[in-house]
Amino acid sequence: MNKLYLNLKTFTLKIHNLIPSSLVKYFSVLIYLYILCAMIFSRPFVGLNIFGFLIGEITIGLALIFSALFLITYSDFFSDFDIKIVRIFKIIFILFLVSSSLSGSNLTNLYTYKTSSYIWTFIILFLAYFLLTKYQFTENVKLASIFVLPYIYLISTGNYPNIVIDFFNRYSDKFQFIKASDLALSLFVVLLYVNKKYKDEKFKIIFSLFSISAFVPVMLFNSRGSIISLIIFAIYFLRYEYKMLIKNKLFTLVVLLASVAVFFGSTYRVYGNFDFYKEPESFQVENITEAVKGITKNKDTAKVFLSFYVQDGYLMSWDPTTDWRLDIWQDVFYDLKEKNRLLTGYGYKEIIPVMLDPTAPGRLGRDGLNENVHNYFVNILARGGLLQVFMFLFLYLSIIKFYKKRHNDYKIFMLLIPVLILSSLDVTMEGVQFPFIFFTYLGYSLREGI
Numbered sequence: 001m002n003k004l005y006l007n008l009k010t011f012t013l014k015i016h017n018l019i020p021s022s023l024v025k026y027f028s029v030l031i032y033l034y035i036l037c038a039m040i041f042s043r044p045f046v047g048l049n050i051f052g053f054l055i056g057e058i059t060i061g062l063a064l065i066f067s068a069l070f071l072i073t074y075s076d077f078f079s080d081f082d083i084k085i086v087r088i089f090k091i092i093f094i095l096f097l098v099s100s101s102l103s104g105s106n107l108t109n110l111y112t113y114k115t116s117s118y119i120w121t122f123i124i125l126f127l128a129y130f131l132l133t134k135y136q137f138t139e140n141v142k143l144a145s146i147f148v149l150p151y152i153y154l155i156s157t158g159n160y161p162n163i164v165i166d167f168f169n170r171y172s173d174k175f176q177f178i179k180a181s182d183l184a185l186s187l188f189v190v191l192l193y194v195n196k197k198y199k200d201e202k203f204k205i206i207f208s209l210f211s212i213s214a215f216v217p218v219m220l221f222n223s224r225g226s227i228i229s230l231i232i233f234a235i236y237f238l239r240y241e242y243k244m245l246i247k248n249k250l251f252t253l254v255v256l257l258a259s260v261a262v263f264f265g266s267t268y269r270v271y272g273n274f275d276f277y278k279e280p281e282s283f284q285v286e287n288i289t290e291a292v293k294g295i296t297k298n299k300d301t302a303k304v305f306l307s308f309y310v311q312d313g314y315l316m317s318w319d320p321t322t323d324w325r326l327d328i329w330q331d332v333f334y335d336l337k338e339k340n341r342l343l344t345g346y347g348y349k350e351i352i353p354v355m356l357d358p359t360a361p362g363r364l365g366r367d368g369l370n371e372n373v374h375n376y377f378v379n380i381l382a383r384g385g386l387l388q389v390f391m392f393l394f395l396y397l398s399i400i401k402f403y404k405k406r407h408n409d410y411k412i413f414m415l416l417i418p419v420l421i422l423s424s425l426d427v428t429m430e431g432v433q434f435p436f437i438f439f440t441y442l443g444y445s446l447r448e449g450i
Contacts, residue, residue, distance in 0.1 A: 103347020
């Protein structure tokens with residue numbers, strides 16, 4: 001046993017030393033291009049078919065392989081990292097195997113790894129920390145990042161190129177516009193990157209406040225979760241730029257007034273008025289094929305925020321969408337408790353049972369394909385039970401402590417809190433593009449800071 005352990009140690013350390021700098025460079029460029037495409041095209045990009053496999057499937061497959069290798073990797077490989085985080089992730093991997101065994105999940109069935117993708121995508125954090133930060137991007141890359149937000153704003157508010165739609169309709173498994181949660185994450189990551197890489201304080205404040213002001217109406221139109229996360233992000237931004245804003249009072253006043261103008265201009269572009277109401281038929285995206293025109297519709301997310309009440313032991317809401325999600329989340333908990341699976345979860349072999357409840361129709365969505373409970377932590381509870389939930393919470397707490405120890409501040413909250421709140425209100429971590437972007441930048445931030 002000791003001989004096997006020493007051989008494993010020697011092997012992993014040799015692999016670490018043999019990684020050439022050119023490979024790191026190409027890997028870093030590939031990640032950057034992946035993130036850029038994921039931000040600009042979102043879900044249709046990961047649905048592109050390459051030799052019979054979707055990009056998203058290939059991504060999860062590679063993440064699974066790296067996770068398996070990670071499980072047997074000797075600890076000296078992580079000498080520049082918090083070993084506690086490494087061990088927690090390994091425990092989560094083991095808990096996956098335990099839950100799979102107890103539930104009879106088939107480890108040779110690809111569906112098992114689809115439903116557990118929230119585990120495997122976490123490996124991207126480690127890859128970004130150890131590889132991505134070793135290669136310094138050029139000034140052109142930094143410059144390109146500035147134009148991401150204006151572009152995704154334009155295509156999300158009525159100017160999606162028809163040629164791009166036709167391309168994804170032909171070569172991707174589905175076409176859809178960028179969801180509000182993906183827009184929010186792209187906004188957070190780009191603003192954090194710009195504030196990290198650019199030294200001109202006034203430029204950073206102008207770019208950040210203008211961007212936030214422009215995106216608020218877009219978020220408000222599409223999703224309550226995204227607007228809540230955006231407000232929290234804005235509060236953190238203002239807190240960390242407080243001294244600069246107070247020191248330059250005239251500059252601050254001018255920028256704030258200009259930001260208000262940007263907000264109203266964006267509001268008119270999105271709503272066509274200033275009362276935050278949109279007629280369903282009035283919001284038509286220009287130059288969009290007939291097949292996808294019906295996607296845009298009125299959600300009235302500005303109307304209902306606090307509409308909660310308790311009935312028959314359930315927390316409910318007058319807002320149908322909110323009530324739909326609350327009902328699912330509470331059903332998951334009570335059903336697990338009733339079946340004595342609260343600690344280990346349902347496993348990964350099938351759709352979460354409460355989603356198929358005939359007494360609660362509509363949980364599978366209009367197309368009958370929805371399997372998600374629209375909550376990151378409830379999904380973890382459903383699949384891996386309370387044991388996995390506690391380990392994931394411990395994992396994020398350990399990340400916060402590691403960041404504080406390394407950078408002597410808590411700026412990591414500026415990324416973590418908005419994203420985790422957003423993920424607790426929507427389908428984000430169960431996909432591919434969202435966790436890929438999030439964990440890449442989280443790993444980058446752990447080394448470089450926010």
